[in-house]
Amino acid sequence: MPNYICTTCGVQYADSDAYPVEICKICADDRQYVKPSGQQWTTLDALRQAHHNEIRTVEPNLTGIATVPTFTIGQRPLLIQTPNGNVLWDCISLIDDVTIAALNVLGGVDAIAISHPHFYDSMVEWSRAFHDAPIYLHADNEPWVMRPDKSIVYWETETVSLLPGVTLIRCGGHFPGSTVLHWADGAEGRGVLMTGDTIMVVTDTNWVTFMYSYPNTVPLNRAAVERIAAAVEPVAFDRLYGGWWEKVIPSDAKDIVRRSAERYIKAIS
Numbered sequence: 001m002p003n004y005i006c007t008t009c010g011v012q013y014a015d016s017d018a019y020p021v022e023i024c025k026i027c028a029d030d031r032q033y034v035k036p037s038g039q040q041w042t043t044l045d046a047l048r049q050a051h052h053n054e055i056r057t058v059e060p061n062l063t064g065i066a067t068v069p070t071f072t073i074g075q076r077p078l079l080i081q082t083p084n085g086n087v088l089w090d091c092i093s094l095i096d097d098v099t100i101a102a103l104n105v106l107g108g109v110d111a112i113a114i115s116h117p118h119f120y121d122s123m124v125e126w127s128r129a130f131h132d133a134p135i136y137l138h139a140d141n142e143p144w145v146m147r148p149d150k151s152i153v154y155w156e157t158e159t160v161s162l163l164p165g166v167t168l169i170r171c172g173g174h175f176p177g178s179t180v181l182h183w184a185d186g187a188e189g190r191g192v193l194m195t196g197d198t199i200m201v202v203t204d205t206n207w208v209t210f211m212y213s214y215p216n217t218v219p220l221n222r223a224a225v226e227r228i229a230a231a232v233e234p235v236a237f238d239r240l241y242g243g244w245w246e247k248v249i250p251s252d253a254k255d256i257v258r259r260s261a262e263r264y265i266k267a268i269s
């Protein structure tokens with residue numbers, strides 16, 4: 001029985017002999033949307049026929065992976081290589097033999113961590129492909145898990161250390177369990193923050209923003225933005241990677257997050 005994948009958000013559902021639900025629960029949520037043409041589904045096999053993954057080094061020990069042509073939200077997950085193991089940050093729907101072989105050359109995947117439900121995608125397939133690697137999701141996002149699995153580790157604290165120098169930080173905001181990843185050795189030791197949709201690099205890459213819904217342009221309130229800024233304040237970072245190839249702040253990212261939070265709060269006050 002197929003594990004259907006929503007063609008709008010890319011999230012894969014538990015196996016079913018019929019379509020899992022009439023409307024994808026992730027897309028029915030007011031942060032997302034159902035296309036005017038209606039709900040559509042695909043499968044991983046069908047996806048493999050029409051798409052492949054582009055794999056590219058973005059800095060030493062950091063590799064980006066994204067699907068070509070773009071499928072659904074078009075995000076670019078990152079593989080972090082450390083002396084103690086590799087972490088896949090965020091996920092996409094398409095996984096194929098070429099991708100698995102390429103990542104195995106880099107040392108494979110020892111753990112998967114995902115910022116929020118819009119990027120849960122085919123996470124269980126990715127775990128299976130890499131020896132049932134544990135998938136770290138914040139427990140507050142469990143209601144949006146459409147394919148429950150024994151590989152999922154729900155963490156409940158405000159931070160969790162995955163490996164030396166690799167820490168997950170719960171920020172909330174976009175989703176209650178929205179998470180960022182801090183990589184201490186990144187950016188030549190100045191520190192890297194990977195932010196998914198929790199902290200979004202905007203068109204002017206000297207700024208970031210913080211939204212409840214990006215496609216529907218719904219802002220967060222003051223308390224939520226203050227909480228996000230406070231959550232990342234204790235860690236050192238100079239570079240910030242958002243969820244897409246072009247969403248990168250090469251340096252001075254910590255100051256940019258700070259002043260972007262101030263600008264945002266001023267604008268909504």
Ligand SMILES: [Zn+2]
Pocket residue numbers: 006007008009010011024025026027
């Ligand atoms: Zn969906």
Ligand SMILES: [Zn+2]
Pocket residue numbers: 116118174197
């Ligand atoms: Zn999102």
